[in-house]
Amino acid sequence: MSHRDGPAGSRDRESTEPIRVGVVGAGAAGAAAAYALRDAGATVTIVEKSGGVCGRAATRRREGCRYDHGANYVKDDDELAASLIPELGTEGLVDIEEPVWTFDADGEVAEGHGDDGRKWTWSEGITQLAKRLLARTDAAVHRRTRVEAIDRAGGTWHLTDTDGADYGPFDVVLLTPPAPQTADLLGATDWDDDRLEPLIDAVDAVSYRTIRTLVLHYPFRESYPWYGLVNVDKDHAVGWLSREECKSGHVPDGESLLVVQMSPAWSEAHYDDPLDDAAAAAADHAADLLGDDRYRDPDWVDDQGWRYALPESGAETEPLRAVEAAGLYVAGDWVAGEGRVAAALRNGYEAGERIRGEQAGE
Numbered sequence: 001m002s003h004r005d006g007p008a009g010s011r012d013r014e015s016t017e018p019i020r021v022g023v024v025g026a027g028a029a030g031a032a033a034a035y036a037l038r039d040a041g042a043t044v045t046i047v048e049k050s051g052g053v054c055g056r057a058a059t060r061r062r063e064g065c066r067y068d069h070g071a072n073y074v075k076d077d078d079e080l081a082a083s084l085i086p087e088l089g090t091e092g093l094v095d096i097e098e099p100v101w102t103f104d105a106d107g108e109v110a111e112g113h114g115d116d117g118r119k120w121t122w123s124e125g126i127t128q129l130a131k132r133l134l135a136r137t138d139a140a141v142h143r144r145t146r147v148e149a150i151d152r153a154g155g156t157w158h159l160t161d162t163d164g165a166d167y168g169p170f171d172v173v174l175l176t177p178p179a180p181q182t183a184d185l186l187g188a189t190d191w192d193d194d195r196l197e198p199l200i201d202a203v204d205a206v207s208y209r210t211i212r213t214l215v216l217h218y219p220f221r222e223s224y225p226w227y228g229l230v231n232v233d234k235d236h237a238v239g240w241l242s243r244e245e246c247k248s249g250h251v252p253d254g255e256s257l258l259v260v261q262m263s264p265a266w267s268e269a270h271y272d273d274p275l276d277d278a279a280a281a282a283a284d285h286a287a288d289l290l291g292d293d294r295y296r297d298p299d300w301v302d303d304q305g306w307r308y309a310l311p312e313s314g315a316e317t318e319p320l321r322a323v324e325a326a327g328l329y330v331a332g333d334w335v336a337g338e339g340r341v342a343a344a345l346r347n348g349y350e351a352g353e354r355i356r357g358e359q360a361g362e
C-alpha cells in the first residue's frame, strides 16, 4: 500500500485496503462517525480524554440518583436523531413527557408553547447515546487518553498523548473536541501545508458560552406541570432549571433533584467559586423561582463547570473542507453551528459517511 501526498496534498491509497481512522473524542460526533463507519471495513481507533464516553452529554451517579448534568436531552427535530435513536433500542429510552415552561428576568414563570417535540434520554443516562452507538462498532476506544500533538509523516497521521504514547499510523484523523480544544490540537500539528493556517483561523474564530451546572438534591418531591424552565430573556442568573425526577429511573421516589444551569454571565463570574457558595446561590434562585423556601436547603449538592458549553456560531466551512483531501477531518456541534446533541450526532455521522466515501474510492 502506498501512502503519499499528491501535489495538492491529497492521499493516494489503494481503496481495497481497510482505511485506518483515528478519532479524537468520543462525544456524540465522534461516536456517530464511528457508527457511520461500522460496516465500511475501516479500522477505527478513538482516543478520549475522559473516563467515560458521550462528552458534554454527560451522566453522573450519586446516592441512588442518576443525573444528566450536561445536555439534558436529545430532541427528535433532526431526521437522523429521530430515526437512529429508536434503532439503537427502545429499552430504557425515556421520552420526557412534561413540557418546558419559561421564566423571565423577574422570575415570572409562564406556560411554554407546547411545541417541545420529543425529549429523549435513557433511564441509565444520556451517555447511553454514545455507548449504544459504539457498542454497534468494532472501534477501539482508549479512555483517559488526552491527545496533545498530531503529526503527518510519510503520508499518514499520528496522534501523541500526554504520556508520549503514539497512536497511528492513520489514513484519516477526525478531530471532534470543542473548537478551542481543536484549535489547540491544530496548533500542535506538525504538518507543513498551506491549508493548516486558514484552518486554525477558522476554528479559532468560534467562541463558546460557559455554563456552570449546579445539582441540588432534596429528600422530598413536589409535583409541577413542567419538567424544565428556560429563561427566555437571557437576563436572569439562572438560564435553565429542570427536574431530573421526570426522567424514569433517575431519582428514587419521594426525592427530587434539580439541575440548575447558571447563565453564561453568572457562570463566568462565579466559575471558580467554592461549590457550597455557588450551590447556595443556585438554591436561593430555585426557591425564588418555585416560590418554596424548602429549596434553599438541599441535602446534597454537586456541580460541573462547562468552560466550552455551547458554540456561539459555526465555523467557516471552506477551510474545514479543504483539508479533507489530506485525510484531516473535523466534526462536532461547532462545525454544525448549533450547540445541540442532535446536530453533533448528524455532523459526526456525515463526516463518517464522507470518510466512508474515501474508503470506497469515491
Ligand SMILES: Cc1cc2nc3c(=O)[nH]c(=O)nc-3n(C[C@H](O)[C@H](O)[C@H](O)COP(=O)(O)OP(=O)(O)OC[C@H]3O[C@@H](n4cnc5c(N)ncnc54)[C@H](O)[C@@H]3O)c2cc1C
Pocket (backbone or CB within 6 Å): 024, 025, 026, 027, 028, 029, 030, 047, 048, 049, 050, 053, 054, 055, 056, 057, 069, 070, 071, 072, 073, 074, 075, 145, 146, 147, 148, 176, 177, 178, 181, 185, 211, 213, 261, 306, 308, 309, 310, 331, 332, 333, 334, 338, 339, 340, 341, 342, 344
Ligand atoms: C450544560 C449544557 C447543557 C446542554 N443542554 C443541551 C440539551 O439539553 N440538548 C442538546 O441537544 N444539547 C445540549 N447541550 C449541547 C450538547 O451537549 C453538545 O452540543 C453536544 O454534546 C456536543 O457533542 P460533540 O461530540 O460535538 O462534542 P463533545 O461532547 O464535547 O465531545 C468531544 C469529546 O472530545 C474529548 N476531547 C476533548 N479534547 C480532547 C483531547 N485533547 N484528547 C482526547 N479527547 C478529547 C472530550 O472529552 C469529549 O468527550 C448542552 C451542553 C451543555 C454543556
